[in-house]
Amino acid sequence: MPDTDEEGEDEDREPRAILERTNRMPPGVFYDVTKDALCCPDCDSRYDPEIGGMRRAIECCDPPAEIDPDDVPVCACPLPLDEDDIEESDCSYTQLLFLQAVYKAMQQHFERLEYDIVWDSMLRLQEYVDIEDDAIDDLLDEGYLRKDCDHPHRLYTVTADGRDAIGVTYREGVAHGHGKGDLGESSYHVMLVEATKRWLKQSRVEDPDSPVARVVPYFELQEGGVDAAAFMGTDDEAAEQAAEEFASHRFDLVGLNGDGEVVLTLEAERVNHDLWRAAPDDYDKMAACKPDEAIWVVPTQKAGHEILQALNDPADGESRVEKTYAETTPTQQFRIDEPGFTAMYPVSWVQNQLESDE
Ligand SMILES: [Zn+2]
Numbered sequence: 001m002p003d004t005d006e007e008g009e010d011e012d013r014e015p016r017a018i019l020e021r022t023n024r025m026p027p028g029v030f031y032d033v034t035k036d037a038l039c040c041p042d043c044d045s046r047y048d049p050e051i052g053g054m055r056r057a058i059e060c061c062d063p064p065a066e067i068d069p070d071d072v073p074v075c076a077c078p079l080p081l082d083e084d085d086i087e088e089s090d091c092s093y094t095q096l097l098f099l100q101a102v103y104k105a106m107q108q109h110f111e112r113l114e115y116d117i118v119w120d121s122m123l124r125l126q127e128y129v130d131i132e133d134d135a136i137d138d139l140l141d142e143g144y145l146r147k148d149c150d151h152p153h154r155l156y157t158v159t160a161d162g163r164d165a166i167g168v169t170y171r172e173g174v175a176h177g178h179g180k181g182d183l184g185e186s187s188y189h190v191m192l193v194e195a196t197k198r199w200l201k202q203s204r205v206e207d208p209d210s211p212v213a214r215v216v217p218y219f220e221l222q223e224g225g226v227d228a229a230a231f232m233g234t235d236d237e238a239a240e241q242a243a244e245e246f247a248s249h250r251f252d253l254v255g256l257n258g259d260g261e262v263v264l265t266l267e268a269e270r271v272n273h274d275l276w277r278a279a280p281d282d283y284d285k286m287a288a289c290k291p292d293e294a295i296w297v298v299p300t301q302k303a304g305h306e307i308l309q310a311l312n313d314p315a316d317g318e319s320r321v322e323k324t325y326a327e328t329t330p331t332q333q334f335r336i337d338e339p340g341f342t343a344m345y346p347v348s349w350v351q352n353q354l355e356s357d358e
Contacts, residue, residue, distance in 0.1 A: 012092040015079075018101070019049050021130040022073040027064050029057040038075075050076045051111045067113075073128040074114040077101050080167045091165055094131050095139055099166050101125045102145065103158045106187040108194065117187065118195045118354070121153035148188035151300075152348060155187040188299075192268035192347055193217050193252050196297050199350045204255055204264065211263050211292065212255035219254040219262075221289075251285070255293070266295040268347075271303045279307050280314035283321075287340030296331075296344040304331035304344050311341065 019031040019038070032039045037046035038053050042061035047053030054075050058067060079086070079100050086093055105115050105125060115124060126136065139145040144162035148155040158166070197217050204212035255264030265286040269279060286294040298304040308331075311321040323336050331344040 012094050013086060015086065015093055017049070018073055018077050018097065018128050019075060021128070023127045023130055024071050024073050024124070026054075026058050026067050026071045028060070028062060029054065051114055055113070069113055069116070069120070070124055072113050074101060074104070074110050074125070077104060085167065089165060090142070091139070091144065092135065094129065095135055095144075096166055098125065098129045098131045098136065099139065099144060099158055099162050101129055102156050102187070103163065103166060103168065106157060106185075106190050108190065117155070117191045118198065118351070119153075122156050122187075123154050146186070148186050149299075152351060155191060157186045157188070186270075189252075189268060189270065192297055192299075195347060195350050195354065196253055196266060196268060199353050200253065200255060200264070200266070203353065210255075211257045213258045215253060215255050217253050219251045221249045221251070221285075254289075254291075262289045263291055264293040264295065265289055265291045266297060268297045269303075269307055270299065271306050275306060276310045276313075276315040279310040280317065280320050283311055283338075283340035285340075287320075287338070290339060293342045294338075294340045295342065297350060298331060298344060298346055300348075301331055301346050302327070304346060308334070308344070 017036075020033050022031075025031070028041065030039050030041060031037075031049070032046070035046060036049055038049055038057040039046050040057055040060035045057075045060055047057040047060075051072075054072060058064070058072075077097065077100055079096055081089070081096065086096065089096060091099070101115075102122060102125060104110060105117060105122065108117060110116075136145070139162070140147060142161075143159055144165055146157045146159055148157055194217075197215055200212070200215045204210040205215060251262075251265050252268045253264075253266040254262045255266075257263045267282045267286065269282060272278065283294075296304070296307065298307060305325070305327050308321065308325065312319055312324055314320060321336055321338050321341050323334075325334060330349075331346055332349050334344050336342065336344075
């Protein structure tokens, strides 16, 4: 067994799986390093070192009435790097493993019990990987990782350099087509879209009175679509440009009726430097679809008011929305009925709606 009290530089190069490192484990389950198995201490049964095995180990003898999902670590997080790559990397093995865990989390590759981006802080990933604050700070300083937010919980995004470090090439990573995000996306945006998707399923799809039959994230408009061939090319710059164009023809979420027509559009808007263009552009994109509902989901009430102001007084063209509200008005109380704006909700409001169900 390595002496964890003296974690030197060399030892940090030593590949050790998350199950061996994690500071969290559900009661009644332990990981046996020598057998690479999850084990039940009561009957010595062994289970595969992945989430399915974890579930069986939890259910083995004397299962607890309730499991705190925070106690269930991400079980498998293999690095797509060989020994030489790891040896030559500017990052320690622990840092690479953390980058990989964050990357997989933002791609939603873990089961919800392991890590759920809608509810779980990435501080959990830090505990699972057992990485020190300093080592994460280095990743931030060196530009491998970006901190998105602390509200509603801590989220990080792996940058292009970070993806390079863990061997995810741009072309492999450019997911395209309905239902897929893209690499320029932040974990924060992934969280917004996923939370909103669950809420729309619950509030629209499961409501027999709603025309919405299904909800599709990252929906690409047919007209003015981008040539998919551009994504297949070897030219990174062309792929990047295509990805940008792609985003401008794409909705974060749509609701389709039984005939496959768009009846609801939703944009998860972040406030950034080009808000005075971005917000009216998104408004126009939604309005062009003539949806029954055009919903805006925003990080905070304050951000919602900034977006409303950008729609009141956009950089180009006429006011998209004439109505104004005092900054103390919660955005969910806006009564606006315009082609590209029927409601605006802060993400915390969306989460509260979900809480009753999840
Ligand atoms: Zn057992």
